[in-house]
Structures are given as C-alpha cells and as structure tokens.
Amino acid sequence: MRKLPPLNALRAFEAAGRHLSFSRAADELAVTPGAISQQMRILESWLGTPLFKRDPKGLTLTEAGAVALPHMREGFDRLLTGTRLMQSGTGPSRITVSVAPSFASKWLVPRLDAFQEKHPDVDIYVHADMDVVDFATADVDVAVRFGQGGYEDLVSDRLMSESIIPVCAPSLATADTPLDEPGDLLRHTLIHDDSDGVPTWLMWLRAAGVDCEGVGTRGPRFNQSSLVIEAAVAGKGVALAKYALAVADLEAARLVVPFGHETPTDFAYWLVYPEAKAALPEVKAFTSWLKSEAHPPQPQG
Amino acid sequence: MRKLPPLNALRAFEAAGRHLSFSRAADELAVTPGAISQQMRILESWLGTPLFKRDPKGLTLTEAGAVALPHMREGFDRLLTGTRLMQSGTGPSRITVSVAPSFASKWLVPRLDAFQEKHPDVDIYVHADMDVVDFATADVDVAVRFGQGGYEDLVSDRLMSESIIPVCAPSLATADTPLDEPGDLLRHTLIHDDSDGVPTWLMWLRAAGVDCEGVGTRGPRFNQSSLVIEAAVAGKGVALAKYALAVADLEAARLVVPFGHETPTDFAYWLVYPEAKAALPEVKAFTSWLKSEAHPPQPQG
DNA sequence: GACTGGCCATTAGGTTTCCTTACAAGGATA
C-alpha cells in the first residue's frame, strides 16, 4: 500500500534537513521549535531510524536522512507546482526571478515592460542578489546565472554569450588625450571591474602589447558590472565592459567603443530553474519570453 | 513563501482525482467518504477554485484539477520514494513487479531464485495479471510489458525481442505422422495462441505456402502463451510459441522445433517503471538484475 | 412507479493530532 508517514512530519523533516536547524525550520513553517522537535521524534519512531545526528556542535543528517532529503524536496516542490497550477486563473500569478544586480539593472529591468505588456496577468518579482541563489532554500522560481554551465539538478538553457569590450563616454577622447589606439589608454583613467568573468585591464593591455608597468591597476574599482558601466557613462574613464550589459548604452550613444573588438569569454548567461517548476504557466511564459529576448529572431542592423 | 494547502487535503485530492470517486478514495485512505468530501471542500475553498464537477452521473475533474493531478501524483510518489529510502536498512525491503501470467511462469519465476540468492534482503511480490497495470492506481514498482515500446511518463528499457517458432513435444512426430516440413502440419493438431503478438497458424501456414483451407483454425485455443506451451509439452499438438517463453522447455528437451526458423515480431519485452521509483535500491537491484538476465553478458553455446 | 443500492453532500459531535507554553539541559561566546 501507499503508506506514508504523517505528512506534516515529512514537511517538518524537509525543512529541518534543508536548514539543518530545527529553529530555522520552525521559523519557516511558522511554528515553535518544540513542534519541529516533536514531529521529528514522531517521524523517527514511525520509521524506526534516526534521521539526524544531534551533535553538540549542531545538527547533521544521518545517512538515511541525507539520502531521502532530496526526494522529499522534490516531492514537495511538485506538490507546490500542482497547487499553483490549481490556483492559476484565480487572480494574478507571480514569478520570482533571481539575477545578479548588474544583469537586473542593465539587461532585465529595461526589458520587463515588454514582458508585462505581453503578460499583464503575471507579476515579476526580481530578486537581485550577488550570491548565487540556492533553489533548495530560497523561494525562487527561475534564475539567470553567469558562468560556464553545468548546473546540476536544474533545467538550464544558454541565453547568450558574453564578451568584453572597452567603452567610454563619447566626450572622453579629446585632442589632447585621444583614444585611437591601446597605447592612448595610459593617459586615461581606467575603470576596473572585479566581478566574475571580466579580464583585468592588466591582462587586456598586455594582450594588446601595451607596456603598462605600474599603470594597469590604477583607477576606480567596482564589484558590480553595472557600476562600472555607469561610471563610464558618467565620463569617469575607460572601462572593460561586458558587452551584453553595455549594449543598451552603446546603442543610445551614451557610450562608444574607442577602438578594438569584442573579446569573447568562456562565460555565458544561463537560464536555470528546477524541473518541478517547468510546468507552471507563468514560468513557461517567462522563460520563453526571456529566450526570445536573448536570441532575437530578427537581429536588427 | 512555500505556501501549501493542508497536506492531508492534497492527499485526499490525489486519491479522489485518481479514482474519480470519493468512496474509493476513502477506501484507499481508510477513512469514510464524508471525510474526503470535507477535505475537498476545504481544499476548494482554500484555493478558491472548484476541483471537481459533481455531475449527477459521477465525478469529473475541472480543468484546474485535471492539470494539477499529475503533479500531485508525482509529488506523493517522490515522498513515498523518500520514505522508503529512509526505511531501507531497517528490515527487509520489498518490490512489487507486475508481469503477464505467461511471462511470470515461463520466464521470470524460474529465474527468481537467482535474484533471491543475490539479494536475500529483497522480497519480490510478483503481481501477475492479464491487464496492463496502471502505475497511477496500482501499488506496483516495476512492470514488464510486452509491446512495441513508447510508454509515456515511464522509464522504459528494452529487455529482449520476441520471435515465434513452431514447437511440439519430442514424441509427437512418428513414422506415420512425420513432421519434416510445413505440409505435415495438416495431419497434426494445431494449438492456437490468442494472446497479443502471436501470428495465427493461418497466417503462418499461408506464409509457408501451405494450402490450409478449413484446417488452420482447428484445434485447442488458449489466451495465455504459457498454456499454449504447456499443451505442447503435454503432447497435445504443435504450437506457434513465443521463443523467449519456450526456450527453457526447448533447452530441457521437453519441446523440439520440428522445422523452420524463428520468425521475428515487432513486439518486445520492456521493463518499465515510474521515474520516481528509480532511486530505490531494491528497484535498482531488480532492474539491473533483470537486464543482465535478459542480455546475458556471455551467451552460452 | 415504488424499491433498492450506490454515490456524494452536509451536519454535529467526538477523537486525535498538532501546537504552544514553560522549563530543562547542553554548548558557544564573551
């Protein structure tokens, strides 16, 4: 027979195992830690096996618990999807998207209007965070990740490649300080991007054959690509920008490419989401829209 | 937030939707129909959407219910798998296998000893039924199906092909009534197999160029291949047998092939099971053993 | 056409489950 333990106990286990903490699980489920403790005692005695090792240092899963946890997660994920499917049609639906702040401000947000227009019934929550979201713990439906692919246990679609290109404000180059060749960079302020996937100016200059001893590291530094681009727009110097993030400012002529070409990178933008979410209509709508934005069917000249 | 309706209500919905009957769902969950009715009312009001159409003729799912049901099934399946994983190690485990009766008696059961020897901790329940088992309703872990593949929503592995061959008891051919060529069949009793995937004697005789007007349909008929083979073993006549089912009796010299060759069929034996079951150690053990039995690594001469 | 059986809906009432409160014990940190 389909014999399941008390379902609330399973849900408590899933939360406790995920957080490795009864207290945080209790928070998530809006009950007291004692309730979780009792549920775990019930579940463990129902099973006849301990699920947690209560070390003084903290909670760890036993082998039985560790093996089962992913299946519980997956199971509750499916139930959640089923529930949301039942609800769709009754009121507006919502989708939570996790992206890096730079990608949000420079790529996603400027396009969201188009999505809203196409799907007025779907609300988008943009969850912009520097940390890579963990689908197991966060309440996120889909994410865009910048990296080299290979995301386990997730559906992943390659959205677009990224390449690197020097950019600056149109007004930056003057008769006194031109920007006609890489060597001219030595007489300009360089803006540095410390985020992942961007080569340093030092590397770029060396590859361009410019002797930059003691010069290539000077200038303002940012840990977010969007700040780098905005600094460049503001005329603060020349930046090595991610093309996909800078393209809007380039098209609007707020930025220009003084010389050089795009340098391709190994990194790309990936659209990822858990398998269990794939069936939600709002996820379908968003992902297909996102892919069509990333691969425009008719590239404009 | 991960907001789920009362879990027992979801489980009741899953059962009621699967059976399309509150009463049968109540049976399955060992409660009264009234309890199911209440749970459904609670769930529907929680969602704000009806899930069933209560027609006088019977229960049907609304669109919302129909769309969500498979996800609920899948979800509870995963929870069940997780639960069984937690339990493994505590006491013997069990696996339920659904097969056709003929396959059970002529192929699977004779080999089960070997499995038991290899995995003494796993009990096998053989569920032999002429009807194709529905994983959605039956409590079955894996099944072997005879057909042409294309089983939806299931993991399916091709076990082995099937071919057809004439067989009879070694003593059947005598000096008076020899069995040296197809034409000799006209002076023998023909045993007919009405089960799927077996050509009729009429078709076989015609293909062999034997004029069999009014002869090809005489003789005993069985709806199960194992009965056909046993009738042949008992010397009741010549049968068109499924090779995979007859091979043991051929090797034991209880049957012989008077003439002719195997005729390949479009049908094969497929090992199928729901994705959610794939992680269970007993399922892994059984499926890999079954595959190794079906494709012997070192065919013996 | 009334009878019967099967099905679902509804209500009231009781039982079980579940949660909270409160306290205890055990590190970790300062």
Added chain:
DNA sequence: TATCCTTGTAAGGAAACCTAATGGCCAGTC
C-alpha cells in the same frame, strides 16, 4: 561565569480531522 542559542520534554489547549447519521439524487430492478 553569565548570556544566548540550541534541542528535548511534559502538559494543556486549540485545531484539524474523522465518524456517524441523515438526506438527496440517480440508475437499476422488480
């Protein structure tokens, strides 16, 4: 050592859940 944080336990109360009983509806059947 004192405080904070954790988990574990017990007792009481709240909430969820189930049963039992009843009624309506339809489909057979006599």
